[in-house]
Amino acid sequence: MLQTKIKDVQIRNEREAALAEKYDEIAERLEGYAAENDEQGTFPYASFDILREAGFFSLTVPQKYGGYEASLYEMTIALERLAKGDGAVALAAGWQSCLFLNYREGNRWKEEIFATVCQGVVQNGDTLNIFATEKKGGNIFRGSQPETVARRTAGGYIISGEKTFATLAPIADPLIVMAWVEDEGVLGEFLIRKSDKVVVKETWNTIGMRSTGSDTIMLNEVFVPEKALLAKATGKDGGLKNRSTFLFIASVFLGVAHAARDFIIDFAKHQQAGSLQKPIAEVPHIQQKIGEIEIALTTSRTLLFSLADKWDRYPHLRDDLLNDFQAAKYTICHQAIHIVELAMRVAGGRGLSKDFKLERLFRDVQCGLSMHPADDMIVQGLARSALYSD
Template identity: 45%
Template sequence: MPNDDVTLRHPGDVALATYADELAAEIAKTAARYDESGEFPAEHFELLRQRGALALTIPKEYGGRGLSLYELLLFQERLAQGSGSTALSLGWHLMAFGYLSFDLKWPRPVFERLCRDVVQKGHLVNILITERDAGNLLRGGPPTTTARRTAQGWVISGRKAFCSAAPELQQMIIYAWIGGEQRQAEFLVPRTDGMHVIENWNTLGMRSTGSHDIEFDEVLVPHDALLNYIEKDKPSSFTTGSRAFGLQIAAVYLGIATAARNFTLQFAAEHRPPSLGHPILDAPQVQLKIGEIELLLGAAKTLLYGLAERWERYPDIQHRLHQEVWTAKHTVTNHAVRIVEIAMSIVGGHALSRDLPLERYFRDVQCGLYNPPQNDMVISSLAQTAVKRQRNQSVKEKTPAPASALPGIPAAVDAVAA
């Protein structure tokens, strides 16, 4: 077992990391080409499909590998070193099954059928929870996408945004508003006539995620496509367990930062400016920057994997760690951005070259700041919790304690004595 990565706890972790590294090496060969064109990397997903990656978080009893949260993070961090776009696109699929396997709120036969479709048919799935007008629906707003009950089933109409892997999705989990009932629900919608991919994804970073809009034009689905009602102030299928499986997002950006660090170390070892007469790796000012990278990387890994292990080890607190999860996402993604910035400063002007991968890492890592929960939402939530806690403490301190007839004796004891 390698002794330089203490996130690998045992031979099982090492085997998983090796598997992910092999996949990353394959997709890395064409990652730059897909980034340049903005085309969705269908060949990457065919490789992932053939190598069983789509079934990693599906329970073992349904033919999957049943990865834990910790193992999911290990896999995603390493796959992202080959292509951040591909890892992020796959991550939404793996995350969905992580949540459903942990705390299933759907009818079990529907979940079993979806698992079989992934294992046997290679279906790719995503949760579509963002709209141009309503924003990210996990922030609490109602969807503009609607579901209308008919004798034949539900009719779905609306448009979803930022639908990663849109060109390849075979089944989609969407949030829709049921007007007649004045509430929203989760629906499972297969790829079908009336569903149109609107190819409008053209971004600075994560260019090959295929995160186009998808329009649903009077799409008819059966009555059992309604999976779960979303109740106010209660966790949905994908906000349960403190949203811990969303940490796969942070793992992706940590992987991008690690790839930038590895490239920079190799560059520093080989780049020998005539003015120095030795590799820049030996320059004290470069070593200080490398030390800062290692500090940020180590802190991010410790926080991310330490939280995942605590979440798994103590089931009684799994539903009370949402702020810790958000703190980890914020810290890891911001550390990742800073790591790549420092790497760019070490490499210097060469870092801007499209012939080197560092400028792609720089563009891709910025996107972590825009994946939910975003920085402002995390900080606002932490502040509100601290303020509420302080107010409650102040009220408690101002409330006089029950008087005791006997000095020095608690009122409860005094009452018994009486």
């Protein structure tokens, strides 16, 4: 019988319970920095030190290289909880966790290079991310050809270009950079170490998720050896489709909504309107909104964890889960926004105050709609699948 203080029907065993308890405690620590980092738009170095000390970045690294080798289900548990403390930190850090989960399941790199990168994470606390988006062409997953170019030279390549929305830019090293291999006419995936030819330009200034460090990275004729070319892809999507990314995004934004839900329930229990001699939690229209919050949260969490479980347990079905994962990303991100909007209605005018936690959660949760894949891509893809698939 499962013995744990965690009251969550999605927790199925002692390993998951230990993970949930650990990241609940870490989330509380992260929350102590969240408001200030959000207000100043600064990168949360102290929060990332906490994650590094806790071994978070080894979460999805294979056990054979010293990692925890978390499943998608376990990663989802950790990220939803981290996002309750600080959604921006969970989103930024989650990219690395998702990266190793994807490469662990379908590695395109040479094993010795993957081993070296994994060991850098485990032993040195390295943080890394894939950088594909550019200011002019946008996201390569929409079919654009990157303007970042790799030109062959003696012993390797010279890479020049500019990457935007480069989450983790202040601390990422090494970088995984998508560039156009000029002499071959293919998309290449390069491993690049920071140097004086790699410049981070602070450009991230948004309404939400303000401390993800999604700045601009300038690559100024960076030389990399032949072995730095990790993989090539010729398909329109660059051969980079992965389903687990969609659930990672959904788990983070649902975690933000979950934090709003917890906050507004506590608020309703203790807030007393001047015209009433009882807490607003006893007012029927407040209970209606909180009930709607519970419906949206419960159904979203059930969808999220059931798909993660299916991914883990049935590897042979993963290629058939694309529609399900995209639909889940769409549904959960929209439901997360709805949850926070309902919480704002319960809070009334106070919810608009910059000194009120809910205001930050409201801004952060909006950003889910901008994460790849965007709504139009999901809707069109599902429509075409329904209309034209055999």
